Amino acid sequence: MNICMIGAGYVGLVSAACFSEFGWKVTCVDKDADKIEQLRRGRVPIYEPRLEELLERNLRNGRIDFRTELGAAVGAADLVFLAVGTPMRRGDGHADLTFVFQAVEELAPHLNGFTVIATKSTVAVGTSREIERRLKAIRPDADFAVCSNPEFLREGSAIYDFTHPDRVLVGCDEPRARALMERLYKPLTLRNAPVIVVSRESAELAKYSANAFLAMKISFINEIADLCEAVGADVQEVATAIGADGRIGNKFLHPGPGYGGSCFPKDVAALIRTAREARQPLSLIEQVQTVNSERKIAMAGRIERAAGGSLAGKTVAVLGLAFKPDTDDVRDAPSLILIPMLQERGAVVRAYDPHARENAEPILAGTVWCGSALEAAEGADVTVVVTEWNEFRALDLKRLKARMRGDVLVDLRNVYLPEQARAAGFTYASIGR
Known part of the structure; x- marks a missing residue:
């Protein structure tokens, strides 16, 4: 053929x-x-x-x-x-x-x-x-x-x-x-x-529907994570419990700074538009889009609070720019919203990603680009994990802390165990725990 x-x-x-x-x-x-x-x-x-x-x-x-x-x-x-x-x-x-x-x-x-x-x-x-x-x-x-x-x-x-x-x-x-x-x-x-x-129409609609449903799972667990923080629960324990239900499944139940990438944002938007033109608005999916947009914006405030209420004059190390690990794609990545907002609050941002720098650098003006996670953390007051690359999971947290000026570690992907981070000397903040 x-x-x-x-x-x-x-x-x-x-x-x-x-x-x-x-x-x-x-x-x-x-x-x-x-x-x-x-x-x-x-x-x-x-x-x-x-x-x-x-x-x-x-x-x-x-x-x-x-x-x-x-x-x-x-x-x-x-x-x-x-x-x-x-x-x-x-x-x-x-x-x-x-x-x-x-x-x-x-x-x-x-x-x-x-x-x-x-x-x-x-x-x-x-x-x-x-x-x-x-x-x-x-x-x-x-x-x-x-x-x-x-x-x-x-x-x-x-x-x-x-x-x-x-x-x-x-x-x-x-x-x-x-x-x-x-x-x-x-x-x-x-x-x-x-x-x-x-049918052809069913295949075309199924593609949009699948991505919208997965995006909905991400926004759902992000909102549950915020509720966990408010009531003293652990979102990872909640996600494990509900993901064990075969009707729900454990995929895409990982809290974080919001979804991005080449598919979910544009496919959710296109499905919303198609439904509105058909006069069958999808209010649930529209709310997913709103929750995700607000999620990315809220991350800067979360980091600012962890840093003591102000980022003015502080240095923030951002680990991860791609919207997910194992790709160099930064389309609609949370980092593209987060870094400019940190800079607007007066922070100097030092950033590192194993593969996405080339795509991110033209977009993120004023960022200090680094060749490793430890280099990014040099002199930083705050280190933020934005993308869960495996090499970040394997970081020696004591070495990371030794490179920093401050002691704040904000883990937006729940890569580390809280007790592990605190034992290394960090003031540690994560999502939904």
Whole structure:
């Protein structure tokens, strides 16, 4: 099977590498010539564990290649994936489908024989049918079908998620296209991964609904954490107790400074907008969005209180900039709200992240950039854990304390045991404990 992947961003690149690992021939197309040249040499422009080794292996075996022009790749393809960016549209919260429809217009003249066009990008309900309408207008002679095939990848564990999925979701109503998609995912179904075939509208809405539900779990446990502090309970004990209920599950019940990333903020916003336009507002999901926005803002006040009520003239070490560990992605990360607010309160911020500095540095002016956690803590009055990288879990807290001028440790991810932090000499503050 020949696959053309249009878009070499996070979703497109991970998907292309994994499909090539299945044994399919994949051509990945992107207009960014510098990125394509890097990828041809086996250099991955994003940080994602195991992706580089997967790419290098399949480049050597000739199962994946990279181009800037899509004509030949589309013409030879049995299956064309649209994996271009769909950022939040300014002004109304919808996903911006400009790049999707631009790709459709560019690929249309090159369709050759029966071809399936499948959306990997997260798109609004009804997009697959709109793609079909546009393609028929441009190429009424073409033999094609349009499917929805949303991804459910977590940054930091995307390779595992792709190769060991909870489910593969396909929105399809054309028999030949369904057969092709089932053949595509045969390597996964042989390992008992379920392929769920639904209507295109259901697949598109399911993607938004899944992310909104997970975002709701995060906002829920964050509010419970605040209640725990007020009544003297421990949020981690509460989360363990409720997560043991099979109807609830223990995933995404970890309190912190609010969710961020490339998916949850924009997908929640898009679902809210879709519901309002359908005159079926989702008041619960709207509140999730509000709780999360207010959560990020509240973290600066929490740090200020831990520092004795004022940050003026103090130095704060911020450990972690990415929205989650094992990624360099800072989109909508709590750090992007938190650091400017600390600076507005008069603090000097020294920051360290194992991989996200390059993406964060252009955004966070006035920040002192450091090469390690211990360097960031040098002379600091307060140290704040914002992202739960494993290397922070393994820090020697006594060494960390020795580097600091002050003794305040604010743990926004509950990485450390309170008694452990206090034994190291810290005045320790965490979430919901």
